[in-house]
Amino acid sequence: MIDVKKIRAQFPVYSKYPDTRFFDSAASAFKHQSVIDAMMDYLSFNGTNVHRGVYQLAAESTEKYEHARIDVANFINANTDEVIFTKSTTHAMNMLAHSLEDQISFNDEIIISELEHHSNLLPWERLAKTKGAHLKFIPLENGKITLKHFKKVLSPKTKLVITHTVSNVLGYQTPLIDMIKLSHMVNAVVIVDAAQSISHQKLDVKALDVDYVAFSGHKMYGPNGIGVLYGKKMLLDHLSPSEFGGEMVDKVLLSGPTYKEAPYKFEAGTPAIAEAIGLSGAISFLNEVGLENIYKHEKKLRKYVYEALKDEMGITIFNKDNNTTLFTFNIDGVHPHDTASFLDQKEVCVRAGHHCNQLTMKYLNQDSTVRVSFGPYNTLDDCNVLIESIKETRDFFVSLKGL
Numbered sequence: 001m002i003d004v005k006k007i008r009a010q011f012p013v014y015s016k017y018p019d020t021r022f023f024d025s026a027a028s029a030f031k032h033q034s035v036i037d038a039m040m041d042y043l044s045f046n047g048t049n050v051h052r053g054v055y056q057l058a059a060e061s062t063e064k065y066e067h068a069r070i071d072v073a074n075f076i077n078a079n080t081d082e083v084i085f086t087k088s089t090t091h092a093m094n095m096l097a098h099s100l101e102d103q104i105s106f107n108d109e110i111i112i113s114e115l116e117h118h119s120n121l122l123p124w125e126r127l128a129k130t131k132g133a134h135l136k137f138i139p140l141e142n143g144k145i146t147l148k149h150f151k152k153v154l155s156p157k158t159k160l161v162i163t164h165t166v167s168n169v170l171g172y173q174t175p176l177i178d179m180i181k182l183s184h185m186v187n188a189v190v191i192v193d194a195a196q197s198i199s200h201q202k203l204d205v206k207a208l209d210v211d212y213v214a215f216s217g218h219k220m221y222g223p224n225g226i227g228v229l230y231g232k233k234m235l236l237d238h239l240s241p242s243e244f245g246g247e248m249v250d251k252v253l254l255s256g257p258t259y260k261e262a263p264y265k266f267e268a269g270t271p272a273i274a275e276a277i278g279l280s281g282a283i284s285f286l287n288e289v290g291l292e293n294i295y296k297h298e299k300k301l302r303k304y305v306y307e308a309l310k311d312e313m314g315i316t317i318f319n320k321d322n323n324t325t326l327f328t329f330n331i332d333g334v335h336p337h338d339t340a341s342f343l344d345q346k347e348v349c350v351r352a353g354h355h356c357n358q359l360t361m362k363y364l365n366q367d368s369t370v371r372v373s374f375g376p377y378n379t380l381d382d383c384n385v386l387i388e389s390i391k392e393t394r395d396f397f398v399s400l401k402g403l
């Protein structure tokens with residue numbers, strides 16, 4: 001059980017908007033006070049660069065930045081030198097796709113699915129096109145990735161398997177452990193987008209034996225502009241950097257440069273220092289409340305909303321199976337943007353659109369959908385307002401259009 005009232009008090013946004021009913025944490029979550037405090041402290045009382053100056057202030061800044069790396073490593077059970085700070089999941093996947101260019105050849109196969117967020121689809125499409133490799137899509141089963149269908153596309157030609165922990169539209173879980181085991185049997189490298197699970201499901205990179213993972217700070221109650229790319233050290237040692245500049249280089253000679261060891265060779269230029277320190281604050285919050293407690297709470301709320309709406313006329317739910325924390329639906333005959341705007345008038349915030357996932361929309365035969373997501377600050381009262389507002393929206397449009 002979590003103390004929602006206490007948690008809510010730790011998110012200053014509620015002091016300005018006490019009646020907001022926020023159901024869009026899966027896009028970007030509210031920022032926790034510890035994140036704001038950590039960033040304010042660095043920005044107010046330090047503000048110097050990392051890994052450069054030899055004076056005390058710079059040493060303090062470096063210490064905090066590197067401490068954030070240790071916090072991330074502990075959070076996902078990685079070694080510190082396996083944690084690369086990026087701007088976001090999108091940045092991590094783009095960097096990685098560029099870096100892997102010299103390991104992919106003509107006719108190699110890259111396995112992917114229609115469930116990927118564009119940030120974990122487009123970089124791999126570009127890589128496949130550039131190298132003459134083939135993208136193979138895992139056939140879906142009721143919107144889910146199953147081992148049965150994964151086995152159909154996996155082959156000795158598979159070089160990369162691109163997947164995710166949890167889909168950002170339907171919320172379904174990928175059978176990762178077995179997919180990774182099978183992929184390694186054909187020596188394929190597995191790259192996982194953990195953006196949707198990182199804030200409520202334990203990621204243990206060692207237990208998973210996963211090769212690369214990416215996620216973003218802003219979905220963890222942390223800042224924008226900071227993300228993480230995890231990579232197994234032995235893979236990072238053989239991976240070329242894709243961005244070049246200050247502090248990633250070891251020696252610059254007329255004959256060419258040599259690079260630092262991982263993770264530094266992947267962090268060219270001045271990094272997002274305040275944001276990394278803020279991410280540390282977010283991790284403290286998540287550890288304090290406990291991921292499993294947050295997950296339990298969100299699932300309880302999702303079930304509550306689902307049970308209240310599942311038999312309502314005129315509402316199509318796209319992810320009926322109740323093992324997810326997302327509730328994705330449309331009101332029949334009503335554009336999702338109209339639904340979201342109508343709900344906004346009741347101070348209910350939901351996400352409407354294609355969710356940067358046009359292939360999943362096509363799979364669902366929709367242009368867009370409404371997505372409700374939950375956080376540890378959401379209450380049953382929030383859910384009641386949401387449920388009633390959705391019904392009112394439907395009733396309004398039915399009366400307007402005679403639907």
Ligand SMILES: Cc1ncc(COP(=O)(O)O)c(C=O)c1O
Nearest residue numbers: 088089090117119168195196216
């Ligand atoms: C599953 C998934 N992957 C990737 C992203 C992209 O994250 P970012 O915009 O932080 O790069 C998102 C964001 O919505 C997501 O849900």
